[in-house]
Amino acid sequence: xxxxxxxxxxxxxxxxxxxxxxxxxxxxxxxxxxxxxxxxxxxxxxxxxxxxxxxxxxxxxxxxxxxxxxxxxxxxxxxxxxxxxxxxxxxxxxxxxxxxxxxxxxxxxxxxxxxxxxxxxxxxxxxxxxxxxxxxxxxxxxxxxxxxxxxxxxxxxxxxxxxxxxxxxxxxxxxxxxxxxxxxxxxxxxxxxxxxxxxxxxxxxxxxxxxxxxxxxxxxxxxxxxxxxxxxxxxxxxxxxxxxxxxxxxxxxxxxxxxxxxxxxxxxxxxxxxxxxxxxxxxxxxxxxxxxxxxxxxxxxxxxxxxxxx
Amino acid sequence: xxxxxxxxxxxxxxxxxxxxxxxxxxxxxxxxxxxxxxxxxxxxxxxxxxxxxxxxxxxxxxxxxxxxxxxxxxxxxxxxxxxxxxxxxxxxxxxxxxxxxxxxxxxxxxxxxxxxxxxxxxxxxxxxxxxxxxxxxxxxxxxxxxxxxxxxxxxxxxxxxxxxxxxxxxxxxxxxxxxxxxxxxxxxxxxxxxxxxxxxxxxxxxxxxxxxxxxxxxxxxxxxxxxxxxxxxxxxxxxxxxxxxxxxxxxxxxxxxxxxxxxxxxxxxxxxxxxxxx
Numbered sequence: 001x002x003x004x005x006x007x008x009x010x011x012x013x014x015x016x017x018x019x020x021x022x023x024x025x026x027x028x029x030x031x032x033x034x035x036x037x038x039x040x041x042x043x044x045x046x047x048x049x050x051x052x053x054x055x056x057x058x059x060x061x062x063x064x065x066x067x068x069x070x071x072x073x074x075x076x077x078x079x080x081x082x083x084x085x086x087x088x089x090x091x092x093x094x095x096x097x098x099x100x101x102x103x104x105x106x107x108x109x110x111x112x113x114x115x116x117x118x119x120x121x122x123x124x125x126x127x128x129x130x131x132x133x134x135x136x137x138x139x140x141x142x143x144x145x146x147x148x149x150x151x152x153x154x155x156x157x158x159x160x161x162x163x164x165x166x167x168x169x170x171x172x173x174x175x176x177x178x179x180x181x182x183x184x185x186x187x188x189x190x191x192x193x194x195x196x197x198x199x200x201x202x203x204x205x206x207x208x209x210x211x212x213x214x215x216x217x218x219x220x221x222x223x224x225x226x227x228x229x230x231x232x233x234x235x236x237x238x239x240x241x242x243x244x245x246x247x248x249x250x251x252x253x254x255x256x257x258x259x260x261x262x263x264x265x266x267x268x269x270x271x272x273x274x275x276x277x278x279x280x281x282x283x284x285x286x287x288x289x290x291x292x293x294x295x296x297x298x299x300x301x302x303x304x305x306x307x308x309x310x
Numbered sequence: 311x312x313x314x315x316x317x318x319x320x321x322x323x324x325x326x327x328x329x330x331x332x333x334x335x336x337x338x339x340x341x342x343x344x345x346x347x348x349x350x351x352x353x354x355x356x357x358x359x360x361x362x363x364x365x366x367x368x369x370x371x372x373x374x375x376x377x378x379x380x381x382x383x384x385x386x387x388x389x390x391x392x393x394x395x396x397x398x399x400x401x402x403x404x405x406x407x408x409x410x411x412x413x414x415x416x417x418x419x420x421x422x423x424x425x426x427x428x429x430x431x432x433x434x435x436x437x438x439x440x441x442x443x444x445x446x447x448x449x450x451x452x453x454x455x456x457x458x459x460x461x462x463x464x465x466x467x468x469x470x471x472x473x474x475x476x477x478x479x480x481x482x483x484x485x486x487x488x489x490x491x492x493x494x495x496x497x498x499x500x501x502x503x504x505x506x507x508x509x510x511x512x513x514x515x516x517x518x519x520x521x522x523x524x525x526x527x528x529x530x531x532x533x534x535x536x537x538x539x540x541x542x543x544x545x546x547x548x549x550x551x552x553x554x555x556x557x558x559x560x561x562x563x564x565x566x567x568x569x570x571x572x573x574x575x576x577x578x579x580x581x582x583x584x585x586x587x588x
Contacts, residue, residue, distance in 0.1 A: 063433075
């Protein structure tokens with residue numbers, strides 16, 4: 001890790017929204033009784049006239065966001081990933097994506113790293129649900145720097161975006177001036193022994209595995225997949241050709257998310273073995289985030305094990 | 311451009327009804343019953359009430375209309391064509407593969423359609439968003455949202471009603487096409503839906519109840535809504551499903567069925583006889 005500092009991407013998101021709000025008067029932020037948890041209360045404090053709390057009605061929130069977007073506003077609609085991609089799926093598909101409206105769906109509390117709230121609040125299927133919808137851009141940033149960049153970047157994209165964020169604090173990976181591009185995976189390291197395609201909170205786990213393996217003279221590369229859709233096909237094929245082993249890891253079901261995306265490309269372009277790490281077609285459970293990472297075998301030690309013996 | 315003569319507006323509603331029947335007949339599918347019940351409402355909104363210009367369908371300050379009961383697209387398309395948003399000939403393509411007139415309204419394909427709809431229960435939230443935008447920008451436009459009575463069984467309608475009330479959206483006017491029938495039968499039998507007036511009252515709406523086929527009453531209702539400050543309005547329009555065609559009136563079976571050739575001819579003849587000469 002470049003900087004020895006931890007911050008949750010939901011926190012970075014909340015702060016970036018305030019900065020964006022200062023520059024762009026069309027930005028409207030919505031939430032459904034989760035201003036504190038989604039960190040959108042930071043925006044509320046600065047711009048109360050551009051903040052809408054609809055109470056506990058996520059489907060309604062998505063519809064209001066659609067209406068605002070038809071009038072030229074740039075709505076950022078925030079709630080937990082479960083209630084965005086899950087509860088409001090129809091509203092997102094038919095009311096936002098089909099008419100290609102400029103709504104940013106900001107989904108915090110994704111994955112098992114939600115922790116103590118347990119399975120009902122641990123969304124493990126959202127990448128799968130969202131990436132199959134036409135017009136939808138699907139993003140899942142890995143750290144503070146990338147999240148702040150993404151929040152600004154998506155305000156300039158005309159069309160729907162699903163932004164997957166995390167509750168748990170994770171290390172800051174990138175320097176503030178790091179350059180990213182939507183649709184381009186970020187390569188960390190040149191190792192040829194294995195490629196770890198990681199997304200969101202799993203990127204820092206992959207980097208930790210990379211650092212530990214280097215001590216044993218095993219050199220791997222980490223690919224930070226911040227854009228799940230459109231997926232960077234060229235990078236996937238390049239890594240498949242250049243490295244001995246391919247592993248995907250996500251705090252999400254192994255069905256339909258990052259792992260599936262990578263496999264879809266490789267079956268068509270360069271058939272080879274892929275090890276999919278993630279949640280194995282099951283629901284989550286209560287516990288501390290770091291305990292759950294171990295329980296569901298998606299931590300850096302498991303990655304090291306798969307690199308060596310998978 | 312605003313038409314004030316009752317007879318003229320009634321004749322426009324009649325033209326809309328003819329347009330509905332022709333579309334559904336040509337497509338051999340579609341939803342005539344609920345389209346026919348809202349024709350008078352659409353005539354009054356588009357030809358007497360709304361600040362709109364077919365030559366400039368995306369004007370920022372225009373009034374908005376959301377057809378939340380999106381399956382009644384034939385009524386909206388016939389209205390838009392009659393108003394001059396597109397050529398009436400295009401109605402022949404309704405629901406056909408080469409046409410932009412989709413089974414349910416698509417704002418990206420049809421000029422004058424302010425929101426894509428179809429999945430029921432979602433339009434009022436969208437209308438709330440539009441009304442909030444108008445308030446934030448001080449654009450001054452009004453937003454109309456037509457709901458089916460069956461449609462308000464969807465919980466999201468009441469979520470949206472809460473928001474409309476919270477934000478005091480007096481620039482928002484919902485209309486309930488209260489024709490008492492849905493696909494499976496009477497709305498009260500199917501879903502236990504009753505006390506519609508009381509429900510909206512409890513959600514903080516200004517209530518206006520009218521005969522939804524009485525042009526004069528509709529005009530007055532929308533004028534009352536326009537001048538009511540501090541709360542959203544709902545016009546509960548008592549209507550007849552299948553209105554204007556004897557064999558379709560008050561028959562749930564005509565919710566989503568096309569007439570055959572004989573029925574089509576009879577329907578058109580009946581409607582032509584209802585044209586007021588004067």
